[in-house]
Amino acid sequence: MAREDDARRAEGPRANQKLRTRKDLLVAAARLLQDGRTPTMDEVAEAALVSRATAYRYFPTLEALLVEAPLQGAAPDAEALFADDPSTDPEQRVDKALAALQRMTYRNAPQLRIMLAQSLGTAPGDAPRRQNRRTQLIEAALAPVREQLDAATYRKLCRALALVFGTEAMIVCTDVLDLDEAAAREVTGWTAQALVRAALDDRAAGTPRGRP
Amino acid sequence: MAREDDARRAEGPRANQKLRTRKDLLVAAARLLQDGRTPTMDEVAEAALVSRATAYRYFPTLEALLVEAPLQGAAPDAEALFADDPSTDPEQRVDKALAALQRMTYRNAPQLRIMLAQSLGTAPGDAPRRQNRRTQLIEAALAPVREQLDAATYRKLCRALALVFGTEAMIVCTDVLDLDEAAAREVTGWTAQALVRAALDDRAAGTPRGRP
DNA sequence: TTCTTTATGATACTATAGTCTCATAACGAA
DNA sequence: TTCGTTATGAGACTATAGTATCATAAAGAA
Structure with missing residues (x-):
């Protein structure tokens, strides 16, 4: 034993x-x-x-x-974050969620680096699934517009935002772009905003690739 | 010695x-x-x-x-990729660069995972710099519109695209979103396109955050 | 060829990850 | 209190990363 x-x-x-x-x-x-x-x-x-x-x-x-090892400040809880938030503006809500997650990410950067490195070592197939904070957060932020978008566009937006929301984006900003936290905040914020607008424009344009 | x-x-x-x-x-x-x-x-x-x-x-x-360690199929060379390409459409060029890089990324996925995991292990400061293929590629794709954008917007677009262009985006698509290569291609392609358009719209609107 | 330079091989060394074994001290029940 | 159970500490052991030292063999010039 x-x-x-x-x-x-x-x-x-x-x-x-x-x-x-x-x-x-x-x-x-x-x-x-x-x-x-x-x-x-x-x-x-x-x-x-x-x-x-x-x-x-x-x-x-x-x-x-x-x-x-426990993370400082825990993960931002999606429901708590928007519990008393009456806003329905998707850009504003996405930005709020992104800010909350990024604060947590940078605060725990060393741990998250180790956790990511660990999960990269194991094969993607049989690996223990990574814990996924971002999806809940993204879906909560997009809740007010989910009905306004067709399913395909909504799904595409969620996936695209996942590229911006997690530890990996922090890694790119730090290791590749050599940005500090504030600069990273600016870039990811602009990116997320652009994606939300693009999804809404897709809806307006009718055809996915159409431009006026 | x-x-x-x-x-x-x-x-x-x-x-x-x-x-x-x-x-x-x-x-x-x-x-x-x-x-x-x-x-x-x-x-x-x-x-x-x-x-x-x-x-x-x-x-x-x-x-x-x-x-x-060298990768299979080498890195797509930015100059060679656009050497005999007369196109000046930034969306089309960015998409071409993204497709080329992603093909290489998925071809070398196991090695790139290890390389990324290795680079995550060391502190970001004193670490050996990561090789950076994506920046050259992005800048080459954006060359035709560089003069049309103000410096800040151009820089922001380059950085935002870096979030979509590298190994990390592949990791997110595979490990977090559970997408295959084709689905990843679709999501990253849509994302890159949205970012390019957003940058061009920023120019048209004058003020960075303005909407018509 | 011979001689000097130098890249290499062999080896010992420290530090850490991880495993294993055994003795001991502390817990908890009687 | 006593006693059996068991979590713990101590230490040996292997494997690998990385450093340092010395002898040797090979390159290149005379």
Whole structure:
């Protein structure tokens, strides 16, 4: 019984002790990740006041530990974000959702980089599905106009916005374009706005590719 | 003279020998990467018929070697792509460039995934720069309209298109949206087209945010 | 050919990831 | 309290990344 790959639901004896140890490791990892560098398993274990062997008893790899480390400010909840927002302007709502997600993304950039790198390593087929925050957010922002667009256009807009909304867009802005957060905000905001308008124009024009 | 961090331009004596060794390492790495797994420095060195120590004389890290490994079908050369293309329609040219890059991207998807994962591992500051194919391609496609746009709009359009043109867009389409290559082509094509039009509309409207 | 220069190979070294084993200390029940 | 169970700590072990050093073989010039 040396290995217990998933101790998420602490069962059996000493459940509380195991939950505490697990939480201590995750909190320690998150705290070290905030500094922007990838800690070693030794460092996380030391910060959590446990031995390295124990750390490996709870997480099979260092990455598994880092990936589960809690994100600061949690994910922006789609429903909460628009709960008391009477606006029906899709551009405004999309911009609001994008801003919220981007704030979270940049705040947790080091962790998200590691999580993305991890998911890239495994084959896309058999891989554990990536958690998908963006789709909910995008659909919530577009809710007021969903009925105004035909299904194909709506789906296309959702997909196009997914290119702008996630960690990957942050990676492009940082690593390829060398932009800071404010500049990234500007570019992604303009892009999202252009896409929403284009979808609405598609509706107005009738034919998908038609121009006046 | 143990280290020679950048032997790209072989200078001094035995220039040819050094060029050959360097090329052998890159070719070996590329061949191993085709299989979809990340090779060790030992494996690359052995495949290239050199010692591990020599491999480190040419590339400071394994990552630096893998990142420079050549891709199948080379990168679509921006100048060659538009050399005998008289078209000045920016939408058409952008679409052509996007199609060419995407073909290459999907052809080398496994290798590009590894390369991206590698580059994500290191901090964005001190990391070895990622090779950047997309910017040249985008600028070549937009050459005919560059003068028609003010500098800020042009720059914004280039950056926005960078979100759609690279490996990251392929990752989003595959891992998040679960699209095949054809569907990805459709979404990115529509997105790029919308962005080009939006930039041209910005010009027509005078004020960046104005709508008729 | 011979000699100098230098790219290379061999090897040892440290640091970290990850696995495994065993002894111990702490928990929880009696 | 005592006692059995078990989470933990300590440490050895392998594999790989990366560095450093020294001897050798090969290139190129005389």
